[in-house]
Amino acid sequence: MTTPDPARRQVHLVAHFPGVNSATVWSDPASGSQIDFASFRHFARTAERGLFDYVFLAEGLRLREHGGRIHDLDVAGRPATLAILAAMASVTRNIGVVGTLTSTFNEPTELARQLATIDHLSGGRVGWNVVTSPDAFHGANFRRGGFLPYAERYTRAEEFVALAKALWDSWEAGAILADREAGRFVDPERVHRVRHRGPQFDVAATSTVPRSPQGYPVIVQAGDSPAGRDFAAANAEIIFSRHTGYADGQQFYRDVKGRLPAAGRDEDSLLILPGASFALGDTDAEARERAREISLAQTSPQTAVAWVEAIWGRALPGLDPDGRLPDAEPGEGEQRQGQVSTRVEDRIARAAELRARAEAERLTVRELVAAETAHHTFVGSPATIAAEIDRYVQGRASDGFVLVPHLTPGGLDEFVDRVVPLLQERGVFRTEYAVDPVTGANPTLRRTLGLPEPQRPDSARYRPEGGPGDASAAESVPEDAAVPEEVPA
Amino acid sequence: MADIIRAGDSGSPITVGVALEGGGWHPAAWREDGAGPETLFTAAYWQGLIDIADEAGLDYATLEDALSTRSAGFGAPDDDPGLRPEIVEGRLDALLTASWLAPRTTRIGLIPTVTTTHTEPFHVATALQTLDHVSEGRAGWQLRISGDAASARAFGRRPAPEIDLADVLAGEPDAGLDALLGDAADVAETARRLWDSWEEDAIIRDVATGRFLDRDRVHHIRFASERFSVIGPSIVPRSPQGQLPVTLLSHSPRVHALAAETADVVFITPENPSPRAGASRGKPVAEIVAEVRAAERAADRAGRGLAPLRIVADLVVALDAPGEAATDRLDRLDDLAGTPFASDARVAAGSPERVADLIGDWLGAGIDGVRLRPLALPHDLTAIAERLLPVLRDRGLAAPGGADPRPLREVFGLASAPNRYAVARAAGDASEEAAA
Ligand SMILES: Cc1cc2nc3c(=O)[nH]c(=O)nc-3n(C[C@@H](O)[C@H](O)[C@H](O)COP(=O)(O)O)c2cc1C
Numbered sequence: 001m002t003t004p005d006p007a008r009r010q011v012h013l014v015a016h017f018p019g020v021n022s023a024t025v026w027s028d029p030a031s032g033s034q035i036d037f038a039s040f041r042h043f044a045r046t047a048e049r050g051l052f053d054y055v056f057l058a059e060g061l062r063l064r065e066h067g068g069r070i071h072d073l074d075v076a077g078r079p080a081t082l083a084i085l086a087a088m089a090s091v092t093r094n095i096g097v098v099g100t101l102t103s104t105f106n107e108p109t110e111l112a113r114q115l116a117t118i119d120h121l122s123g124g125r126v127g128w129n130v131v132t133s134p135d136a137f138h139g140a141n142f143r144r145g146g147f148l149p150y151a152e153r154y155t156r157a158e159e160f161v162a163l164a165k166a167l168w169d170s171w172e173a174g175a176i177l178a179d180r181e182a183g184r185f186v187d188p189e190r191v192h193r194v195r196h197r198g199p200q201f202d203v204a205a206t207s208t209v210p211r212s213p214q215g216y217p218v219i220v221q222a223g224d225s226p227a228g229r230d231f232a233a234a235n236a237e238i239i240f241s242r243h244t245g246y247a248d249g250q251q252f253y254r255d256v257k258g259r260l261p262a263a264g265r266d267e268d269s270l271l272i273l274p275g276a277s278f279a280l281g282d283t284d285a286e287a288r289e290r291a292r293e294i295s296l297a298q299t300s301p302q303t304a305v306a307w308v309e310a311i312w313g314r315a316l317p318g319l320d321p322d323g324r325l326p327d328a329e330p331g332e333g334e335q336r337q338g339q340v341s342t343r344v345e346d347r348i349a350r351a352a353e354l355r356a357r358a359e360a361e362r363l364t365v366r367e368l369v370a371a372e373t374a375h376h377t378f379v380g381s382p383a384t385i386a387a388e389i390d391r392y393v394q395g396r397a398s399d400g401f402v403l404v405p406h407l408t409p410g411g412l413d414e415f416v417d418r419v420v421p422l423l424q425e426r427g428v429f430r431t432e433y434a435v436d437p438v439t440g441a442n443p444t445l446r447r448t449l450g451l452p453e454p455q456r457p458d459s460a461r462y463r464p465e466g467g468p469g470d471a472s473a474a475e476s477v478p479e480d481a482a483v484p485e486e487v488p489a
Numbered sequence: 490m491a492d493i494i495r496a497g498d499s500g501s502p503i504t505v506g507v508a509l510e511g512g513g514w515h516p517a518a519w520r521e522d523g524a525g526p527e528t529l530f531t532a533a534y535w536q537g538l539i540d541i542a543d544e545a546g547l548d549y550a551t552l553e554d555a556l557s558t559r560s561a562g563f564g565a566p567d568d569d570p571g572l573r574p575e576i577v578e579g580r581l582d583a584l585l586t587a588s589w590l591a592p593r594t595t596r597i598g599l600i601p602t603v604t605t606t607h608t609e610p611f612h613v614a615t616a617l618q619t620l621d622h623v624s625e626g627r628a629g630w631q632l633r634i635s636g637d638a639a640s641a642r643a644f645g646r647r648p649a650p651e652i653d654l655a656d657v658l659a660g661e662p663d664a665g666l667d668a669l670l671g672d673a674a675d676v677a678e679t680a681r682r683l684w685d686s687w688e689e690d691a692i693i694r695d696v697a698t699g700r701f702l703d704r705d706r707v708h709h710i711r712f713a714s715e716r717f718s719v720i721g722p723s724i725v726p727r728s729p730q731g732q733l734p735v736t737l738l739s740h741s742p743r744v745h746a747l748a749a750e751t752a753d754v755v756f757i758t759p760e761n762p763s764p765r766a767g768a769s770r771g772k773p774v775a776e777i778v779a780e781v782r783a784a785e786r787a788a789d790r791a792g793r794g795l796a797p798l799r800i801v802a803d804l805v806v807a808l809d810a811p812g813e814a815a816t817d818r819l820d821r822l823d824d825l826a827g828t829p830f831a832s833d834a835r836v837a838a839g840s841p842e843r844v845a846d847l848i849g850d851w852l853g854a855g856i857d858g859v860r861l862r863p864l865a866l867p868h869d870l871t872a873i874a875e876r877l878l879p880v881l882r883d884r885g886l887a888a889p890g891g892a893d894p895r896p897l898r899e900v901f902g903l904a905s906a907p908n909r910y911a912v913a914r915a916a917g918d919a920s921e922e923a924a925a
């Protein structure tokens with residue numbers, strides 16, 4: 001075994017449980033259940049064997065629909081995020097568990113206690129990918145309904161995270177005394193009531209969960225709009241990005257890291273991890289052949305037609321997957337719900353792009369859809385892929401990758417067995433988790449990621465000068481302040 | 490082999506479960522030798538408890554939960570009751586604790602408390618389904634409402650319920666309580682529909698037609714009441730049990746009615762002289778059982794596909810320890826707490842044989858099981874597992890141990906749940922609305 005080379009930037013790896021979309025191949029005989037816990041156990045343990053930073057789950061709060069009916073061509077059905085995170089943490093020791101949870105259809109008091117619970121149970125291994133999906137389609141599953149205008153999605157997310165952090169901070173580290181003799185279990189002076197009033201939330205709460213090992217879960221973000229990038233610069237410790245090209249990745253990396261100083265943050269306090277798919281082979285040529293096979297499996301003739309229908313906004317019953325794109329333009333209709341842009345101008349522009357590509361590369365509908373949607377980030381032998389990943393990280397096109405295998409649950413096995421050892425040989429990937437040599441305690445997720453501790457520890461926050469429970473700082477905050485306000489009680 | 494002598498009206502076997510709460514049900518339990526007050530928020534603490542219960546073959550463990558601190562009692566109008574330093578404050582989320590425990594246990598049923606009042610029905614239903622997947626069919630739900638002002642303020646989404654605690658305790662009608670119970674009924678109905686929204690064989694993986702799903706077997710539930718609406722279907726495929734056993738604790742005919750409408754199992758609190766027992770104060774087992782059966786007759790359970798309610802009696806248990814009688818221990822803890830212990834359930838302190846006598850009497854009055862609340866943890870849980878359960882088994886009151894893992898429904902004697910949509914289709918009616 002080699003040891004990490006301090007002169008080289010270290011690679012971070014994340015294992016994305018195969019998702020609910022066409023990238024996850026279900027027709028392969030090796031494809032297993034997407035819902036049995038055995039699949040999650042296998043996947044999480046494989047990632048841990050490979051010394052990954054964390055396992056990751058996406059979230060979708062409504063089954064996708066196509067043509068007004070449930071979309072039936074892709075893998076569908078998934079567990080609820082928080083419960084499965086807790087269970088995956090239970091069957092692993094050191095790896096982190098990070099889930100996608102929307103700030104739109106949750107409430108801060110509840111989500112904060114849920115995440116803190118998993119942080120306690122796992123010894124500090126939890127993270128939260130904050131997403132903002134605001135649309136009425138998903139809203140139809142919630143008491144809330146589809147109430148949030150698109151422009152307010154990050155207003156709510158900002159306020160949500162600020163309030164959640166106040167709750168996580170509200171029990172000081174020493175608040176639990178557990179003093180049997182004196183009969184004092186808790187020191188009420190060191191538990192602070194949180195008051196918050198803002199456009200989205202009006203809450204007064206005493207948190208029910210003591211401070212957890214990490215204080216806050218690691219905050220991940222995956223939005224891409226300018227508002228999303230600003231939100232990330234202010235709040236996120238990790239960005240899960242779509243920018244997988246090398247040059248594009250470098251540009252995104254510079255853009256986001258460039259926003260950090262304005263937020264008073266250090267460049268090393270945020271990691272950028274693009275999603276990446278891969279196809280491995282003994283040789284590069286063999287890998288290319290496998291990549292082609294995977295792409296075709298990801299793009300059945302029916303999937304290709306449905307994808308074109310989603311852009312055209314209507315059913316295209318006569319469309320031949322081995323033929324050409326429709327001659328007519330996309331219309332106003334909405335064929336795929338909750339996924340594709342509903343703006344007809346966007347879709348007309350997209351159709352023009354697709355026609356141009358099909359013509360230039362002489363592609364059938366199915367070949368075109370495969371080229372557009374079933375492209376693999378890394379294709380090659382283990383040595384080729386290890387070298388590519390290393391190049392991205394040394395070149396600041398990313399800090400590592402969120403790997404998205406195409407098979408459940410075994411899609412990561414080969415990567416762990418064959419690529420991870422080569423990254424270790426290069427001195428750019430850990431050879432063990434930072435387990436405490438004395439106590440055997442697992443590292444927190446933040447420690448594994450090499451991220452700094454959260455900036456506002458409880459003691460500084462609540463006891464600047466006035467001593468325990470001093471609320472003097474709060475009195476100057478106007479009751480009707482439009483900005484979020486959290487004060488100790 | 491001991492025969493199971495007790496079979497309720499429905500012919501189900503009796504059950505013996507435990508209710509886990511903080512450091513135990515006595516407010517000073519955390520100060521006992523052997524308690525682990527500094528470990529209450531660790532996985533190891535809960536793992537240690539569940540291992541005792543699982544290895545002994547107890548049927549299930551319920552995990553208590555609430556959205557506000559323990560100082561904020563039900564119906565309390567004060568939205569900031571403060572923290573009391575002398576009791577265990579703080580708790581972990583019960584459903585997530587159960588999710589953590591599920592892969593690390595083999596047989597025991599796991600029944601977290603999840604409130605319906607401030608939560609999203611869709612999240613509640615799908616999280617419970619996930620627990621059922623993770624536990625391979627050992628999950629249940631203890632449904633509760635949050636009637637305190639502190640919980641309402643902590644969410645800030647709806648005004649504090651206007652509950653008159655005196656009325657509720659007296660068993661008088663209360664509009665505020667009715668509103669919360671009505672909402673709970675809606676949430677339970679939504680959950681049940683979501684749990685059925687994927688039929689068992691919805692996943693077909695048909696390569697020839699390119700279809701992963703048979704979408705005729707995945708259903709919008711279109712639940713709508715004046716309180717909220719949920720369109721569905723669930724994002725979670727049908728779980729091993731399909732319908733999880735729904736349980737709830739009831740002290741009054743009004744809540745019996747909710748149980749009769751939506752639950753599979755009701756926990757009752759007989760023979761308890763304490764005012765904390767509310768409307769059930771002082772009532773003998775047979776009287777409460779009769780009240781529950783009356784509530785059942787008023788609800789159309791069969792029409793909803795529900796079996797007769799399983800009635801389970803709650804009992805706080807303190808067992809003699811070598812060198813110290815349980816009654817002495819209770820006195821000692823009361824001294825530490827500064828007040829005599831009173832609970833909403835009757836307290837039974839004594840030898841395993843005496844406690845078994847009481848349970849035996851109760852079984853004769855028509856209950857289907859007991860839920861034991863250990864006075865102090867882990868002490869009384871260990872004593873229940875090692876000394877009380879064997880006595881119950883010897884007397885044929887509890888089922889013998891060593892059975893293979895079973896779905897929790899089966900433990901409660903509930904037949905496997907038919908899927909309402911599949912049933913409707915079999916009846917020749919394909920429309921989702923008809924099934925709903
Ligand atoms: C790589 C990536 C993954 C995402 N995964 C999810 C997801 O699992 N669930 C979800 O609801 N939204 C997901 N999103 C979308 C949200 O992160 C985002 O909040 C939403 O698109 C609106 O933000 P934006 O306008 O800044 O992009 C993802 C976005 C990206 C870039």
